[in-house]
Amino acid sequence: xxxxxxxxxxxxxxxxxxxxxxxxxxxxxxxxxxxxxxxxxxxxxxxxxxxxxxxxxxxxxxxxxxxxxxxxxxxxxxxxxxxxxxxxxxxxxxxxxxxxxxxxxxxxxxxxxxxxxxxxxxxxxxxxxxxxxxxxxxxxxxxxxxxxxxxxxxxxxxxxxxxxxxxxxxxxxxxxxxxxxxxxxxxxxxxxxxxxxxxxxxxxxxxxxxxxxxxxxxxxxxxxxxxxxxxxxxxxxxxxxxxxxxxxxxxxxxxxxxxxxxxxxxxxxxxxxxxxxxxxxxxxxxxxxxxxxxxxxxxxxxxxxxxxxxxxxxxxxxxxxxxxxxxxxxxxxxxxxxxxxxxxxxxxxxxxxxxxxxxxxxxxxxxxxxxxxxxxxxxxxxxxxxxxxxxxxxxxxxxxxxxxxxxxxxxxxxxxxxxxxxxxxxxxxxxxxxxxxxxxxxxxxxxxxxxxxxxxxxxx
Numbered sequence: 001x002x003x004x005x006x007x008x009x010x011x012x013x014x015x016x017x018x019x020x021x022x023x024x025x026x027x028x029x030x031x032x033x034x035x036x037x038x039x040x041x042x043x044x045x046x047x048x049x050x051x052x053x054x055x056x057x058x059x060x061x062x063x064x065x066x067x068x069x070x071x072x073x074x075x076x077x078x079x080x081x082x083x084x085x086x087x088x089x090x091x092x093x094x095x096x097x098x099x100x101x102x103x104x105x106x107x108x109x110x111x112x113x114x115x116x117x118x119x120x121x122x123x124x125x126x127x128x129x130x131x132x133x134x135x136x137x138x139x140x141x142x143x144x145x146x147x148x149x150x151x152x153x154x155x156x157x158x159x160x161x162x163x164x165x166x167x168x169x170x171x172x173x174x175x176x177x178x179x180x181x182x183x184x185x186x187x188x189x190x191x192x193x194x195x196x197x198x199x200x201x202x203x204x205x206x207x208x209x210x211x212x213x214x215x216x217x218x219x220x221x222x223x224x225x226x227x228x229x230x231x232x233x234x235x236x237x238x239x240x241x242x243x244x245x246x247x248x249x250x251x252x253x254x255x256x257x258x259x260x261x262x263x264x265x266x267x268x269x270x271x272x273x274x275x276x277x278x279x280x281x282x283x284x285x286x287x288x289x290x291x292x293x294x295x296x297x298x299x300x301x302x303x304x305x306x307x308x309x310x311x312x313x314x315x316x317x318x319x320x321x322x323x324x325x326x327x328x329x330x331x332x333x334x335x336x337x338x339x340x341x342x343x344x345x346x347x348x349x350x351x352x353x354x355x356x357x358x359x360x361x362x363x364x365x366x367x368x369x370x371x372x373x374x375x376x377x378x379x380x381x382x383x384x385x386x387x388x389x390x391x392x393x394x395x396x397x398x399x400x401x402x403x404x405x406x407x408x409x410x411x412x413x414x415x416x417x418x419x420x421x422x423x424x425x426x427x428x429x430x431x432x433x434x435x436x437x438x439x440x441x442x443x444x445x446x447x448x449x450x451x452x453x454x455x456x457x458x459x460x
Contacts, residue, residue, distance in 0.1 A: 007320075014295075021164065029286055034179060038183055039052050039194050039197050050268065051127050054265065061261050062110060065251075069099060070246060071250065073096055073150065074383050074384065075383060077093070077154050087230065095238045111139040114131075114135045121269075141206060178204070179196070249388040252396075273351075276349065302319075302322065327374050328373075331373075337366035371430045378439065391436060394435050407424020
C-alpha cells in the first residue's frame with residue numbers, strides 16, 4: 001500500500017504534527033476520566049459514575065454534532081494554507097464562528113428535555129436525579145466548546161498544533177482543581193457532588209476557548225498575519241461550503257457517539273453496576289482512541305496540504321503513513337487491555353463487583369482496537385481529500401443496521417448483558433475498519449491517477 005521509501009519520507013513530518021495533536025486528544029479525554037474517577041470516590045460510587053456516564057454521553061452527541069459541522073475547516077483551511085492563501089484561512093475561521101453562534105441555541109434545546117428523556121428510557125431514578133443537574137451544568141460550556149473547536153481546527157490546519165496541546169494539558173489542571181473544590185466542598189465552597197464535576201467541566205471549556213483565541217491574537221500581532229483585517233461580513237457561499245463538507249462528518253460523528261450514548265441508555269436499564277462498568281470500559285477505550293484520533297487530524301492536514309500544493313501522490317503517501325501509525329499503536333493498546341483489565345478497573349473504583357464486570361467488557365474492547373485505529377485515521381485521510389460522505393455511510397450501516405441491533409439482541413434476548421451490546425459494537429467497528437481501509441486504497445489510486453505524468457527522458 002505504501003513503499004518503504006515513502007514511509008521513511010512521510011514518517012517524521014507526520015509524527016511531528018501528530019504528536020501535539022495526540023497529546024491534545026489525550027488531554028481532552030483525560031478531563032472525562034478525571035471526572036469519572038473523582039465522582040467514583042463519592043459514597044454511592046456506582047450511581048455517581050452512572051450519572052456522569054449517561055449525561056456526558058448524551059451531551060457529547062449534541063456538542064460533537066456542532067463540532068462536526070466545523071470539521072470542514074480541516075479541508076478548507078488545510079488546502080488554502082497549502083496553496084499559500086492565509087487570508088482565505090482566516091475568512092473560513094470567521095465564518096465558522098458565525099456558524100457556531102447560530103448553532104448554539106438549537107443545540108441547547110434538547111438539554112431542557114433531558115429529564116423526561118431519562119424517564120422514557122427507564123433509567124434508575126436515583127441515577128437520573130444526579131444526571132439532570134450535571135447535564136445542565138455542562139450546557140453552560142457549549143458555546144465556548146464550539147469556539148474552541150473552530151479555532152483549534154484552524155490552528156492545526158495551519159501547522160500550529162503546540163498551543164492546542166498546551167491548552168488541553170493545562171485545562172486538565174483547571175478541571176482537576178475545580179473538581180476537587182466543587183465535588184468535595186473545599187476552600188469554603190459547598191460540596192456539590194456530581195453536579196460540581198459538571199460545573200468544573202464547563203469552566204474548563206471556557207478556559208480552552210480563551211487560551212486558543214488569545215494565542216491566535218498574539219500570533220497575529222507578532223507575525224503580522226493580518227487576522228484582524230479579515231472581512232467580517234457573513235460569507236454565505238463559504239458557510240454553505242463548510243456545511244456541505246461538515247454535515248456528512250457531523251452526521252458520521254453523531255452516528256458514532258450516539259450509538260454509544262444509546263448503548264449507555266440501554267445498559268442503564270440493567271442497573272447501576274452494569275452502567276458503571278460500561279462507563280469505565282468506555283472511558284478506557286475512548287482514551288486509547290485519542291491516539292489515532294490525533295493521528296487522524298494530522299492525516300487530514302497532511303493530505304490537505306499536499307492536495308493544496310498540487311501533489312496528489314504525496315497526499316496518498318501521507319494518508320497511508322498515518323494509517324500505519326494508527327494501526328500499530330492500537331495493536332499494542334489491544335494487548336494492554338487483555339493483559340491489565342483488573343488493574344485498569346481498580347483505578348476507577350474499589351467495588352469488586354464493578355471491577356469483575358468491567359474486566360469482561362475490556363476483553364470485547366480489545367477485539368476492535370486495531371480496526372478502530374484503521375477506521376479513525378482513514379476517516380481523517382479521506383476528509384483531507386474532501387470525502388466526508390463515505391465514512392458517514394459506512395458508520396451508519398455498520399453501527400445502526402448491524403452492530404447495535406445485534407448487540408441489543410444479545411443483551412436482552414440472549415441474556416449476555418452489557419457484554420452483548422459491546423460484542424455487537426465490536427463487530428461494527430471491525431467492519432468499519434475493513435471497509436474504510438479499502439475506501440482509502442481506492443482514493444489513493446484516484447489521487448495517483450491525478451498526479452502529473454513524469455516527463456519522458458530525452459533521447460540521445
